[in-house]
Amino acid sequence: MTGPNRRDLLLGLGALGAATVARGEVAAPVAAPAPADPPADPPAVQDAPRVQADQAARRVPFHGRHQAGIVTPRPAAGIVAAFDVVAGSVDDLERMLRLLTERAAFLTQGGVVPPRDPNLPPADSGLLGPVIAPDNLTITLGLGASFFDRDGFDALRPARLDRMAQFPNDALDADLCHGDISLQFCANLQDTNIHALRDVVKNLSEFLVLRWMVEGTVPPVPPAPDGSTPSARNFLGFRDGSANPDSNDALAMDRIVWAGEGEPAWAQGGSYQAVRIIRNFVERWDRTPLGEQERIMGRVKHSGAPLDQPQASEHQPPDYAADAAGLATPMDAHIRLANPRDIASDQNLILRRPFNYSRGAVKNGQLDQGLLFICYQRDLHQGFIAVQNRLNGEPLEEYIKPVGGGYFFVPPGVAGDENGQQGGDYLARGLIDAARRA
Ligand SMILES: C=CC1=C(C)c2cc3[nH]c(cc4nc(cc5[nH]c(cc1n2)c(C)c5CCC(=O)O)C(CCC(=O)O)=C4C)c(C)c3C=C
Numbered sequence: 001m002t003g004p005n006r007r008d009l010l011l012g013l014g015a016l017g018a019a020t021v022a023r024g025e026v027a028a029p030v031a032a033p034a035p036a037d038p039p040a041d042p043p044a045v046q047d048a049p050r051v052q053a054d055q056a057a058r059r060v061p062f063h064g065r066h067q068a069g070i071v072t073p074r075p076a077a078g079i080v081a082a083f084d085v086v087a088g089s090v091d092d093l094e095r096m097l098r099l100l101t102e103r104a105a106f107l108t109q110g111g112v113v114p115p116r117d118p119n120l121p122p123a124d125s126g127l128l129g130p131v132i133a134p135d136n137l138t139i140t141l142g143l144g145a146s147f148f149d150r151d152g153f154d155a156l157r158p159a160r161l162d163r164m165a166q167f168p169n170d171a172l173d174a175d176l177c178h179g180d181i182s183l184q185f186c187a188n189l190q191d192t193n194i195h196a197l198r199d200v201v202k203n204l205s206e207f208l209v210l211r212w213m214v215e216g217t218v219p220p221v222p223p224a225p226d227g228s229t230p231s232a233r234n235f236l237g238f239r240d241g242s243a244n245p246d247s248n249d250a251l252a253m254d255r256i257v258w259a260g261e262g263e264p265a266w267a268q269g270g271s272y273q274a275v276r277i278i279r280n281f282v283e284r285w286d287r288t289p290l291g292e293q294e295r296i297m298g299r300v301k302h303s304g305a306p307l308d309q310p311q312a313s314e315h316q317p318p319d320y321a322a323d324a325a326g327l328a329t330p331m332d333a334h335i336r337l338a339n340p341r342d343i344a345s346d347q348n349l350i351l352r353r354p355f356n357y358s359r360g361a362v363k364n365g366q367l368d369q370g371l372l373f374i375c376y377q378r379d380l381h382q383g384f385i386a387v388q389n390r391l392n393g394e395p396l397e398e399y400i401k402p403v404g405g406g407y408f409f410v411p412p413g414v415a416g417d418e419n420g421q422q423g424g425d426y427l428a429r430g431l432i433d434a435a436r437r438a
């Protein structure tokens with residue numbers, strides 16, 4: 001391991017951060033700087049709100065077998081943007097994917113914005129200043145079913161990828177659905193995501209037309225007294241994530257998240273992404289009695305505990321065998337329908353990675369808030385579609401309305417290290433190579 005490179009020094013990562021990245025881990029924060037002397041002047045209106053420097057310097061490795069942004073920890077802010085691709089030929093698609101890889105590698109790892117002739121537009125929007133801090137940014141590419149409608153790609157379509165169809169409770173807005181590609185941006189700060197989105201929109205304008213985008217956040221929570229981190233709350237006020245599979249369990253992720261058998265060779269190590277924009281009728285929910293809310297969800301609101309063990313932690317699994325009549329957890333409670341925890345439903349596990357969204361108000365004076373639901377699975381039909389089919393007709397539907405989203409296939413990751421792509425690898429290269437051979 002050589003010493004920290006120029007970028008690390010500029011970002012304040014130093015030797016500790018650089019070594020952590022080299023091990024392929026999420027970068028540890030640099031040692032906390034010595035407490036600064038109190039500012040000469042007290043904070044004032046014109047001062048920027050302070051962020052912790054170590055948070056901004058954290059980076060998620062871009063390269064690896066799988067794309068980042070799926071099993072890597074979920075930071076506080078996310079955006080899903082869907083685009084239509086105007087590139088036609090395989091050569092154009094390759095140029096697009098190479099450029100996207102280059103931009104994503106730079107933006108997620110951070111660095112100095114190159115200077116430009118002032119007579120030209122600047123190289124960067126400038127939103128983050130002259131040095132781009134990684135800020136835990138991940139950019140995850142997904143390919144929609146329509147991407148494979150182009151000549152030469154149909155035979156290479158992921159085996160379980162379909163265009164999202166309407167479920168009974170959906171009121172899908174065509175302007176918020178589908179797309180040739182999806183880009184999921186996740187970072188500590190939403191400004192980091194917006195900066196990255198602006199960079200992609202500008203640098204790939206020759207290839208991509210924005211179709212829709214939704215911004216979301218997750219409220220950060222302090223650690224529990226035992227040092228564990230509780231699940232974040234959604235906009236219905238419940239802890240969301242308690243029963244998610246453990247994303248640090250590589251064997252579980254191989255079984256639940258990563259595509260393998262039955263898929264074309266280029267798709268091995270990828271994952272299916274289901275995105276749903278689900279509006280919450282929060283005014284109605286806030287007028288619903290607490291007990292009813294808890295029976296609808298199947299969990300204690302303040303703690304997240306399962307209803308059959310209300311004093312337990314949110315991570316305690318409910319015991320449905322001991323509650324076969326649904327006296328503690330109603331048979332139509334959200335969590336019981338989503339995962340009845342029997343042998344069959346063990347095939348339908350998914351990894352959820354949602355964000356809360358707030359998009360102002362709608363014309364009748366109600367708040368436009370909800371869940372930017374995102375989940376990953378190795379098989380779209382066994383995963384999201386099977387779970388959603390079980391949820392159809394659930395009591396929660398009185399309070400929610402899915403209005404958009406889409407299904408995408410996330411190709412495997414890009415080989416390389418912090419010095420760049422290995423052998424010129426780029427996102428979805430396996431697919432492009434296969435299309436040329438076909
Ligand atoms: C089709 C998949 C799912 C959709 C769509 C969905 C929407 C949705 N969920 C909540 C709130 C909660 N969901 C919880 C658990 C949970 N939800 C799903 C699936 C979908 N949810 C699953 C598979 C599970 C886990 C069930 C289990 O294994 O026990 C919970 C409980 C806490 C938790 O485990 O996360 C809450 C709360 C909302 C508000 C919503 C749509 C707006």
Ligand SMILES: [Fe+2]
Nearest residue numbers: 240334335338
């Ligand atoms: Fe749920």
